[in-house]
Amino acid sequence: MNRICIFARVSTNVQDYERQVNELTALAQRNNWSVEAVFCEKVSGAKKNTERKELSRMVEYVQAHHINKVAVTELSRLGRDTLQVLEVIEQFNKLGISLFIQNYGIETLTESGEVNPMSQFLITILAEVARMERKQIRERCESGYKNFRANGGKVGRKVGYKKSDEAMREQYAEEIRLLRKGISLRNISKITHTSINTIRKCQSLIEK
Known part of the structure; x- marks a missing residue:
């Protein structure tokens, strides 16, 4: 059975x-x-x-x-x-x-x-079709944000806001794991769809 x-x-x-x-x-x-x-x-x-x-x-x-x-x-x-x-x-x-x-x-x-x-x-x-659907939703949202900003709206974090190291480690645990394996920033970005700038910040956390 x-x-x-x-x-x-x-x-x-x-x-x-x-x-x-x-x-x-x-x-x-x-x-x-x-x-x-x-x-x-x-x-x-x-x-x-x-x-x-x-x-x-x-x-x-x-x-x-x-x-x-x-x-x-x-x-x-x-x-x-x-x-x-x-x-x-x-x-x-x-x-x-x-x-x-x-x-x-x-x-x-x-x-x-x-x-x-x-x-x-x-x-x-x-699974790839589902990923593409998510990407399209994200692109529509980004287009909406751009239109909102073009009409004088303000989005994003408040001035002076900075995410804590602990929050970064929790949110980007997969990126940090791949960095520790020695995978390049560019390849990690392709795998996780996280920006290279953010991955660099994750790299600095490992070095602390």
Whole structure:
């Protein structure tokens, strides 16, 4: 019998993940899968994996309890950032854990535990489409800000405001991790979509 974990996520506190859990529980019953644990979080899927406590707990759990499969209703429940999603899937692949995505009816591993190349290809495309949608939303917001400023509006931090070192380390934990691995500023910027100036500030934190 497959031993599985259910993972559900919603973006805001006013949303509820009960529907996701109920659908995946019913799916497990139909397939005779044993649900060993359920992990739910209310957090933006655009956040880095290191900032998502329930996701981290779930990854630790599946490693410690010999879980065969993790089930989500949609790939976006795992995350909206292409790099972050693929990072989690790669961890699962190495551990022999299959990710089941309900709305597409696909799994990342075959029954024999091998990586399913077709599902991996599809997942990469779907995750990239989600990333592009986020980028378009961000660009529309930036366009709105520019229009607001052009009409005399003021945006941004108050004069004299400076983010604390501790806040910087928490917000840019992934960038700092990559810097410590010796990855160049330009490549880190491409991976995380963080500006090179901000990454330089992160570099100065490491040197303190």
